[in-house]
Every structure is written in structure tokens, then in C-alpha cells.
Ligand SMILES: Nc1ncnc2c1ncn2[C@@H]1O[C@H](COP(=O)(O)OP(=O)(O)OP(=O)(O)O)[C@@H](O)[C@H]1O
């Protein structure tokens with residue numbers, strides 16, 4: 001469902017330009033749980049931001065479900081981010097003045113859902129990440145793992161086509177990391193959520209179906225860990 | 238758009254609900270002072286205006302004043318005018334007066350003054366002159382060698398330090414008056430009048446017949462005919478009726494008269510007033526701008542996050558518009574409370590000028606509404622600008638600073 005062709009991203013121009021992505025191509029199928037790995041500075045974050053429409057590629061093609069998203073105007077990209085793409089930040093990126101529920105709820109409001117519907121959607125998403133009963137807490141009252149799970153709830157509440165996560169466990173201890181990865185795995189297995197996750201830790205790959213490795217702006221390895229269910233229909237939750 | 242408003246409202250609501258309450262209180266406090274500053278001085282000036290217009294009615298002009306037409310110095314046959322005026326419905330009383338310029342001398346001290354010649358018995362119904370004699374007595378029908386002197390020139394009243402005065406003049410003192418035509422008279426001071434108002438306390442009063450005689454006037458000349466009416470507010474109708482009754486001199490209401498006079502007197506005040514309003518508005522707008530700007534800078538990352546997850550820039554800007562509206566509304570409410578408390582205080586304890594002139598601030602609803610609207614508008618603009626500029630920044634820059 002995602003097709004990336006010869007994607008390039010240069011920071012700056014001319015001789016001094018940093019070539020963060022030198023032309024990567026791959027496809028991701030619906031229902032896959034993909035890890036993007038690579039050394040520091042290899043271009044993982046750069047790639048993920050472009051995929052999540054937070055940044056523009058310098059060159060190359062990017063289509064989601066046949067839609068050429070790389071050339072959409074900003075207002076439409078914003079709408080696409082809102083409705084089709086979930087993004088989980090390394091440092092949670094929650095709004096500190098909002099409760100867990102409100103952090104999730106606000107996106108449904110933005111989509112035009114009623115107050116009640118938004119609230120129910122938020123609670124449902126918080127349940128899915130195992131935060132039942134903690135929806136009224138503000139970020140300061142939650143552990144790192146819980147915060148990250150709120151962020152995941154926010155990203156999945158809208159039932160996005162793809163969920164992106166950039167080192168979601170980088171700020172978490174092993175225990176909390178496991179909780180978060182379990183949540184991803186469950187979302188993927190139970191609801192068929194397509195997930196693209198950047199990670200450093202080799203042990204994280206136990207949870208995923210496929211590992212794409214970047215090196216110095218190039219895709220150097222694409223390893224399918226198990227043959228995925230590229231089944232035509234994955235029941236979307 | 239509806240969604241933008243709902244989401245903007247939610248963001249603003251959360252930010253107020255979970256934001257720092259002390260900061261909020263401080264902001265509201267400062268805004269309330271700014272609002273106070275905006276409305277307080279004009280209210281004081283309003284109070285002064287009311288006071289001065291009261292003086293205009295009580296002393297020189299009555300409710301309606303008739304003055305000579307054209308270049309004439311005098312109204313000819315003022316008795317005829319008086320007869321017509323008194324017959325007009327709604328007129329309570331009327332009298333004629335003769336003003337003259339003169340210098341008054343007492344023990345080598347000389348001051349210039351306007352001396353008003355009036356009919357003492359008629360003045361009881363017309364003006365406050367008979368009631369403000371602080372020492373001695375008011376003139377009587379037969380007072381011919383007697384004079385009433387204003388407290389400021391007598392040298393006894395407040396304000397004597399500012400103006401030339403005659404030293405200690407008391408009832409019974411003798412003063413020499415030289416009129417503008419050179420005629421000299423000696424009068425015994427019958428009383429000192431103290432109206433706490435320059436136009437009164439710097440003047441002197443004699444009998445109408447004195448001026449008539451000094452200037453050799455005949456056939457009841459007058460520099461003004463002063464009219465009091467039955468019902469306040471009907472000045473203009475009565476003015477028309479007097480005109481219809483065949484009075485061909487110039488007819489003014491006290492408001493016409495005061496307007497020019499007060500305008501002049503208030504011009505410098507007005508300039509200060511406008512300046513002070515302008516400054517408080519600028520300060521207010523700058524304050525809101527700074528508050529919101531700091532707020533926005535502190536939350537630059539949040540703004541980036543909101544945008545990254547798909548919240549529209551419109552909602553973000555609106556949330557700040559709501560926030561500043563909220564701050565300012567609270568500020569205005571607090572300011573109004575403060576304002577009305579001060580108004581109550583000053584009604585009970587008026588500011589005194591010249592020891593006895595009491596100024597009670599006036600509440601002008603139009604001024605209040607105008608100030609509220611101005612403050613709201615300015616603050617929404619000031620509050621929205623920084624948010625607008627940050628919301629235009631790229632997501633990456635807002636979140637990650639590059
Ligand atoms: N805004 C930028 N301006 C210039 N160079 C940049 C910018 N962002 C990233 N780079 C460079 O692009 C290259 C790839 O960066 P990227 O952040 O994608 O790496 P990464 O694989 O995510 O690394 P890490 O594992 O440390 O997060 C690096 O050399 C980095 O210095």
C-alpha cells in the first residue's frame with residue numbers, strides 16, 4: 001500500500017549538502033509490521049518524517065494507496081496527517097495541559113466528530129493500549145511508558161492506514177519498552193494495523209515481521225522475518 | 238471552520254484549566270489596572286464637567302441667557318425683553334444684569350475684576366450669589382454704596398495665593414473702584430462671596446443701578462438677561478418659545494455657553510485624557526502581546542506537535558484568540574469591579590479642589606462600552622499575531638527547532 005521510489009532528501013544545497021537519503025525504494029504491504037534499523041545518522045528519522053508527511057522529499061515518488069501524496073498541497077497533507085497517518089514521537093509529544101483522554105479526543109474533534117463520539121473513540125483507543133481508568137490523568141501523572149501509550153492511542157484512535165513510530169522506546173526502560181512493543185504487536189496482529197517503526201535495539205526485531213536496514217542514506221538490507229499475511233483483506237478495527 | 242472553533246476552544250480551555258493560576262491572576266490584575274486607567278480619568282473629567290456646568294447655571298448664565306445681538310454692547314430695553322420672557326410658559330424667573338470691567342483698590346493694592354450689576358432681590362430666584370456670602374451680608378434693594386467682593390480677590394478665600402488680591406478685605410472695609418470709563422467710586426464692602434469657583438470668587442457685585450449710573454445708561458440696558466426655567470431639560474423648547482415671543486437678541490442655553498467655555502477649559506485636560514487613554518491602550522496591547530508571545534514561544538513545540546498530528550493552524554490561532562479574549566474579559570471584569578468600587582468611594586468622598594469644590598466622578602456608559610470594545614479588539618489582535626506567525630512555521634522547525 002506504500003510505494004516509495006528513489007526517494008532522496010538533501011539538507012542544504014550544493015557541495016555542502018548533507019545527503020541524508022540517497023535514493024531508497026521499497027514497498028510496504030497492508031498489515032505489515034516493519035522495523036527500520038541502521039546506525040545513527042543513517043537517515044532513519046529523515047525517511048520516517050517524509051513517509052508521515054511531516055517533511056518533503058527532495059526528489060522521488062511516494063504514493064499511499066495509489067495516491068501521489070508527495071505532491072499534495074499543505075492543507076490536504078494536513079488533512080491526510082489528521083485522518084490517515086499516525087505518528088508516534090520518541091519523546092511522546094503530548095500536550096501537557098491536556099488529560100490523556102483530551103490528548104486523544106482533540107483529533108476526533110478536529111475531524112468533526114461530535115463530543116460524545118470523540119470521547120468514546122478516545123476511551124476505546126486508550127483501552128486498546130491498556131490505559132483503562134487512567135484517561136483523566138495529565139502527562140505529568142503518567143510514567144514514561146504510559147505516556148508513550150497515550151501517544152500511541154492518539155495515533156491509532158483515528159484508525160490510520162499506517163502508524164509510524166520513531167524510536168518509540170528510546171526514552172523507556174526495558175520493562176516499559178516491552179509494554180509498548182506488546183501494544184504494537186497486538187495492534188498489528190489483532191487489528192491488522194500497518195506499522196513502520198524506527199529502532200536501534202536488535203531485540204526489538206523479535207516483535208516485527210520485516211526489517212529494513214539503512215546505511216548512509218541507502219537501503220542495504222530488506223529482510224522478511226516471516227512471510228506476511230499479504231492477505232487481501234485484513235479486518236481493520 | 239466549526240471544527241476549528243471547537244478545537245481552538247478545547248485547546249484554550251485546557252490551557253486555562255491546567256495552566257498556572259498565579260500567572261493568570263497576575264495577568265488579569267495588570268489588565269484590570271489598564272482598564273481602570275482607561276476609564277478612571279475620563280470619569281473624573283466628566284465629574285469636573287458636571288461641576289463646571291453647574292457653576293455656569295448657578296452664576297453667569299442661568300438656564301438660558303439672552304445676550305446683545307450683533308456688535309451691540311447692550312440689550313436695549315431689557316425690561317421689554319424681561320416682560321416678554323416672563324410671559325413665556327416654562328420660565329420660572331428672569332433678571333437683567335450689567336457687567337463692567339473695573340479695577341478695585343484697597344490700601345495701595347489694586348486688582349482687576351469684572352463687576353456685575355444686578356438686582357439683589359431678583360437674584361434670590363436666579364442664582365446662588367445670595368447664598369454664598371461667607372462673611373457679612375448680600376446686597377439689598379437699597380444698597381447703593383455697597384459692594385460684594387469675591388473671596389479670592391478679597392484675599393481671604395482659598396486661591397488667594399495664586400491671584401492678586403486686596404490683602405485682608407472684610408465687611409466694612411472701604412474699597413475704591415475705577416470703572417473702565419474712568420469713573421471712580423468708593424464702596425463699603427457689604428459681604429464676601431465664596432463660591433469656590435474662579436468666575437465667581439474673582440468677581441464683584443454691585444447694584445444694577447450703580448453700573449447704570451456710572452456708565453450713564455438709560456432705558457434699562459443690560460449685558461445679559463438671565464432666565465431660569467421650571468423643568469430641567471426643557472431648555473431648548475423654552476429657548477424657541479422665547480424667540481417666538483419676539484425677542485430678537487441672541488438666546489443661548491447654558492449648554493451652548495458651557496460648551497465653548499468648558500471646551501476651552503477642558504482642552505488641556507482633554508489632551509491629557511486622550512494621551513493617557515492612548516498610552517494605556519498601547520501598554521495594554523503590548524502587555525497582551527508580550528504575555529501571549531511568551532506563552533507561544535514556550536509552547537512552540539506544542540504548536541508543532543498539534544500541527545504534526547493534524548490540527549489546523551486556524552484552530553491553533555483561534556485558541557490564542559480565545560485565550561486572550563478570556564484574559565481580557567477577566568481583566569475587564571476585575572477592572573469594572575475596581576472601577577465601580579472607586580466610583581462609590583469617590584461619590585462618598587469627593588475629590589476637593591480649592592478646598593470646597595467637590596468633584597464626583599461621572600460614570601459614562603458609552604465610555605465604558607467603548608473602552609471594553611477597544612480593549613477586546615486590541616487584545617485579540619495582539620494575542621493572535623504571535624500564534625499566527627508560529628503556526629505558519631514548518632512543523633519540523635517548530636518541534637525540533639530546525
Ligand atoms: N535539518 C537537518 N539539517 C542538516 N542535516 C540534517 C538535518 N536533519 C538530519 N540531518 C543529517 O541527515 C543525516 C540523517 O539524519 P537522521 O536524523 O535521519 O538520522 P537517524 O538515522 O535518524 O539517526 P539517529 O539514529 O541518530 O536518530 C545525518 O547526517 C544528519 O546529521
Ligand SMILES: [Mg+2]
Pocket residue numbers: 044045046
Ligand atoms: Mg533518528
